Amino acid sequence: MSCTSVERVTHRLTRDEARRIAVRAQLLDADRPGDVVEVAEQLGYVKIDPTATIAPCEHTVLWSRIGWSYEPGQLQKVVEVDRLLFEFDGAFRPMSVLPLMMPAMQQWPQRESSRQWLEANARFKADVLARLRAEGPLLASDIPDTAQVDRAPDGWSGKNQVPHMLDFLSRQGLVAIVGREGRHRRWDLAERVYPQDLPEIAPEEAERRLAERRLQAVGIAKHRSAWSRVGEAGEPAKVEGSSWTFRVDPEAIAALRRDDDGGRVAFLNPYDPMLVDRPRLSEVFGFDYVLEQFKPANERVYGYFAHPILMGDRFVGMLDAELDKKNGVVRVNAVHEFLPFDDEEHDIVRSEIAELGEWLGVPVAGLP
Template sequence: MAALTLTKQQARKFLMYYHGLSRDAAYIGKEGILSFIRQVGCIQFDPLNVVGMNHELVLQSRIQHFDRNELRELLYEDRKLIDYWDKCMSIFPVEDWPLFAKHRARYQGWCDQNEAAVGRVHAEVKLRGVLCSSDVDEEEIVDWAWGPAKLSRAALEGMYHAGHLVIQHKVKTRKYYDLAERWIPPELYGIPDPFEDMGDFYAWYVLRRIGSIGLLWNRPSDAWIGISGLKSAERNRAFAQLLERNLIREVQVEGISHPLYIRTLDLDRLDQAMAFEPQEKRACILAPLDNLLWDRVLIHQLFDFEYRWEVYKPVAERKYGYYVLPVVYGDEIVARFEPVKQRGKSPLTVHKLWWEEHARVDSSMKKSLRECFARFAAFHGTTFDRKSLKL
């Protein structure tokens, strides 16, 4: 089948439409949260909180009047979403639980090797109910994924990754665990692995990641982070399988030498995006680990925007600042800014804003950015210090 051909501007327009960034009311309320996460597969969780945690920032840019409490309800009351491993720690629909059987199997080996400790922790959770790591008395220090850790923490996390436990709720970033069988619906818990082999699993996962971004290429990429064992050979086979099954289409973008790919099921959205003409261009703020930014090399080529999250860089090596967020306007990324850490109901304040060289700043753009920052302040339940933006 012949490849589709797009200009860079058309590719950008599709991505903005696909992610709901060019439309004011693309996603609304709890159903909007569910709809968006189902579309992209997952959103990435990160505990760092300067002006909200990453998953909150992803949703505030897309969900009209986003309310953190609605996300909490979907996770811990309605149980329609779940905290689990995908693109690192992530949030995804609970119906996807069976699809991660191969990830759980990797951690079952650790549980088997530490059978005595796992058995004790399992008995504690079964008897006492919801527990966090400080509620479990296993003081031995063991090697764990993040370095030396108490056996109690390692056992809880190992059992969680192996699917014996789930996060029943969180208090800020502290995880409270309970038995998975108590919270995963019976029609999903314990059913057989739906993938016959790793090839089928990788093909599904590659398709999922294409959908997480909207357009993606078959190249080394941060978009593949979290897919254990996916090397270039496995990735190539997955793309070939997806093309053969007509689950993806090749897209040639003018000015980009490598082909991109779109899910076949998203072709209608591509047509909708090409026909969409907003009355006014919309501005919005992106999260540092936003799905749109998962492949930053691709974003650089499509948007002429080079972005690195510099929170873990030494101060002397930072080009911009500690916690800097991109700003979208229409189908372009036009600026980035460093916010002052949000404290309570104090006004939202911008420390510094940098315009991109390609940005054509006019009165309409400035107006849209002021409205964008007002929405961002409202998300925090406060007002925006307009003087700090200097528009």
């Protein structure tokens, strides 16, 4: 359904309502989720990233939702023991989305250069699959590189072609990650990792349902957004003061009419899914977020890996902090306030920093 004309707009929202929808969809309101699986089911994925000034992304994303009761071992258990989540393409995903992803896996790759590389390395592919079948699960380093044709260096990986082949085979749904040893992935045949009774879903239906899941995760997104990829999911909406046409989750609209328990403070990892859609952050929240990780030190305003501070439904500042393992403290370098905090806001932020230290099991140094 096209929603380019004003007459077809189903919902008209204030900016406050749009922000509340987005915050609730990301489980950042006062009503905290109960466990890791609930978070993954709602968000659709939990990104994995090793940058750990405070803690790795996957753990800070979960802590910022669940709070003090979250422990890193809970994530490992639901992935490696319970098999309720699976790792794919740099994120932990709920097993419920796997049937929706399978049609695209079965058609991968679409890019001609990737097809040519796989065809040229047919023997190498067979070698990897045979090794996993006979000896798996294995680390990439346990598998010999028998590639006939190398991929061009990409600046991220070395000359060894095994990681490339494993990545390709995972995208085809032939191999899967069973767990990790530190930051190293352990691989096996997908048939020994994924459930074997998955429903078969037509590609068009799978993509439609994936778009609905993406909209569920963000609550509200620009129509045809390349960032949120919600397609035609949900219903058309306008937000006061914005020329955009949005798509909004009908269940999120219904939730606006329920009692509001208010907001809370959350420190968001720079790779948190709430921050992915930069244009929406600017349009709806008035927050022009720039990750300074890759900027020269003398050009940084807030810090190498500063965490945006969400208070209620507004971004109010940036937390520049790091886990100092040598001295066993969380070191707060700065709390940057976009507008000066009042006394209550100062207390709320200080309390959340103290809880961060308790979660990490170390005292806080430099608490403002």
